[in-house]
Amino acid sequence: MIIDGQHLQVHYEEIEPADVHSEEGWRKVDIRFLIGSATTGNHDVTMWRARFAPGATHARHTHDVAEVFFLMRGRGAAGTGDREYAVTAGSALYVPPGTVHWFRNPDPVEEAEIIGCYLPGGSLEEAGYHYVGEVTDVLRQV
Template structure:
């Protein structure tokens, strides 16, 4: 059985996302905290950041925290901003582009397990 956990924002370590230019990821709650079903991650997008087309093995539910940026999902492009929510189904091609002068950030919830990324 899982134990409750509260993590301070200062305890979250962010690392650059390898295939992306200007994106960083911090795992807020995940496997290392013994979360039984889901991981919650926070991503940041620097001004001018680009993330190439890719797919993931698991679905993504996202909530935009700050900024405005473009998300490509399948054949569509969406301009998103703080307060918007997205569902990216498993295996769906998607990408990100921050054309603004302000950073962007979003929360991404995913099921635990293999989240293999495939560049397209």
Template sequence: MSAAPVPPSMVLRPEEIERFDRGNGVVTVPFVGKWNCAENRVTTGMTVFSPGTGIPLHSHNVEETVLVFEGEATAVIGDDEFDLVAGQATWVPAGVPHCFRNRGEGQMTIYWVYGGRDVTRTVTATGETFEHLSDKDRGAGPARPSDSAGKA
């Protein structure tokens, strides 16, 4: 027995996916297709990190699950720092400062799922809060010692 065909509105085509270049070798690819509507209570996508890059310490207003799709990551979640490799996942509670860095020599890709639709990001260093994937939600760079310490 074969599976029913996927309705066209459920298909994500590469030319329909917007990419957010966060700078310095980090690109976010949100999977927000026609299926991802108000009734769908998750926001999902991938972020690709070049070697030596990371996203600054930040928190969200909703919980987040992160799967390392490829490569090697260092995760800082609250006061804990640990390493993850492809196939390993972690969970970040809402409001907890965290960041991920590529600790390997090759590309690192994480798959993320937020437990909500109206996601905000608060940058730990500045306290600024803005809508996830908005024009202000940019910026990444080389991993900094303050990120690895898990403190602002």
């Protein structure tokens, strides 16, 4: 769908996986930024879909903006500060701006799938992504 020359609809399969790297905290994660400055030209929100392979981790990080996400499939371990919590399909999470957080898939077999948004900001860069560090064994509680 296009209104006034602006693309308002995209399909997941049309979007390439983002070029994210392990040295920035991404391990075995296929994340695609569906709605944002690169796809729809907006700078108000970034909507993403991520698939976490078994054992995948998105290490400790912060954003300058709020983040919300919904675990559609699988299970995971979401952490903030020095605590980690078990999350299951159907769980929705809110992460306030500046909060150190992480997500990992502890399942040895099943993939975890998440839909999320950064508000505001039209890209990972506009959301003010900052890698903080690895999820250490001390933090792994799930």
